[in-house]
Amino acid sequence: MADVKRIAELMEARKPGEEILRVEDLVVHYKIRAGWVRAVEGAKFSLNRGDTMGLVGESGCGKTTTGYSIAQLLPDNAYIKGGKIHFLGEEILSKTLLPDGRVDKFNEYMRKLRWKRISYIFQGAMNALNPVLKVGDQIVEAILAHEKVDEETARERVKELYKLVGIPPDRIDNYPHEYSGGMKQRAMIAMALALNPDLIIADEPTTALDVIVQDKILGEMTRLQRELGMTMIIITHDISIVAEIANKMSVMxxxxxxxxxxxxxxxxxxxxxxxxxxxxxxxxxxxxxxxxxxxxxxxxxxxxxxxxxxxxxxxxxxxxxxxxxxxxxxxxxxxxxxxxxxxxxxxxxxxxx
Ligand SMILES: Nc1ncnc2c1ncn2[C@@H]1O[C@H](COP(=O)(O)OP(=O)(O)OP(=O)(O)O)[C@@H](O)[C@H]1O
Ligand SMILES: [Mg+2]
Structure with missing residues (x-):
């Protein structure tokens, strides 16, 4: 497929097998009235370019907290109490955290990394689309916010991405309510790919969908992962998903x-x-x-x-x-x-x- 080739070319400059992410002894606690929720204590793992890691475990074990720590999307009551996160060879926590361990939402360094280098497919993401804007425009906006390209180029890219994730390109001018659940989820995957990131964190990317749609989307994701050499963390409580698409696993x-x-x-x-x-x-x-x-x-x-x-x-x-x-x-x-x-x-x- 020509569109896959083009994006693969973009990624070619990157060395296969190089280390993308290394998390060391990560400790994250939430402050609540009753005390401290010790959500993550001592998490450790690493990913090379092209790896897909499944992060699995029962509800409440700290999977999303780990993902949010990497992308620095934690809420205000979360404190990173220890550990290191190396991303593309640089330690990010020492550059970005406030002195008390909370995430600095306005940190310039992180703002540049997020979406451009690390993109996040949120748990329940299909409900995260803005209902009053056309879906394609939302992805175009994301591209324009991070890259110096004109709108026409961005629209063309969105059409390519739609083909890649299996949505007919003429659907870019529809509103979210005109999409099925599976299409919304595919659109979120297209959005995550739009800026050609080094790392994608997909938090329960298909949980809300029925099994057949789930299988199809996972099949697409596996194909993209292989063809584009993406590095991915798939967060899920469903261990059978991981068996199909991940080469590495961490059990929490x-x-x-x-x-x-x-x-x-x-x-x-x-x-x-x-x-x-x-x-x-x-x-x-x-x-x-x-x-x-x-x-x-x-x-x-x-x-x-x-x-x-x-x-x-x-x-x-x-x-x-x-x-x-x-x-x-x-x-x-x-x-x-x-x-x-x-x-x-x-x-x-x-x-x-
Ligand atoms: N904002 C918050 N304030 C206080 N505690 C929180 C907050 N967010 C999460 N927690 C708690 O932190 C722990 C880890 O939560 P987290 O959301 O990371 O788990 P999870 O593995 O993603 O679960 P699920 O599979 O249900 O999505 C849980 O005990 C949860 O109740
Ligand atoms: Mg979660």
Whole structure:
């Protein structure tokens, strides 16, 4: 496809495989009347150009908070208490945070990065379109706000993007209410691609849609990801989505990343009991019928998370040490990290070493 080629050419100047993002020991707390919500504590992962990372975990585990920290879209009561975020070789938190750890909304450096270099598809994004403006014009505006091109060029680009994400280009002059849910979501993806960013963070990009539309859109996203060599973080609680499109994965539980590695590591060689539970509660599409086993209990309140390992109250394998000591992150095989006191033991027991 000619339009894919053109955008791929734009991206060619960038080195494949170079490091795009590295998050180190990120700590983010929210201040509320009752105290501090310890939403993210010690998140760590890295992405190279062309990677798609799935960030998965139950509702409330800190996925959106992590995404918002990278794009610096956190609300006023959020405080980044520690950690580093390296993006395209530069540490951004030291350049952009206010002295108390809050995000400076007017920070010039971040304003330039956002949308142009990091774009964000918001959770429930299809409802984020302005109902009184034509959809195409909204994307044109976004382009004009960041690039010195004339309106006609921007409109042409939007038409190309529409073809790319699978919307008929003649729909650019429709209003949001004239679009189906799936089309609105595709339009948001087109908007995220419009400025040719280095990193796209897609927060539950298809959750609101029915399964068939979801599959189609994910198929498109995978195709774009491969053809354009995009770097992407897909945030979702649906682990089956990640299996299809991501090459890397980070599993979050109660504000911490408990297991990370390649998608293959996580699906085939998981070594954290929580990951095992997540996979167990995921029905097998092929092969024998597995018993659908949800993880018993519910995630903890992050105002007062459990001592030791945060998963211990729900973990069927918990020992005394799990109640008292926070587990270190162990590298059970190259590039596969597990935050569990018994990671190596489980790795051997479950996968024969
Ligand atoms: N503005 C806020 N003020 C106080 N607490 C917040 C705020 N936003 C989120 N939280 C809390 O922080 C924790 C992490 O929330 P976050 O939205 O990052 O989770 P999530 O993994 O994205 O969940 P979901 O899958 O439901 O979208 C939760 O306990 C949540 O209640
Ligand atoms: Mg969320």
């Amino acid at each position: 539980y109660a504000g911490q990343i408990v297991e990370r590695g390649t998608t293959r590591h996580i699906f085939k060689r998981f070594a954290h009991p929580y990951t095992k539970g997540l996979l167990g509660s995921f029905p097998s599409i092929v092969g024998e019928k597995r018993r659908l086993e949800a993880i018993p209990g519910s995630p903890p309140n992050l105002l007062n998370p459990p001592s030791g390992c945060r998963f211990h109250p729900r973990c069927p394998y918990a020992q005394e040490i799990c109640r008292t000591e926070e587990p270190p992150e162990v590298e059970v095989e190259p590039g596969h990290f597990v935050k569990c006191h018994f990671a190596e033991k489980f790795f051997k027991e479950w996968h024969g070493g």
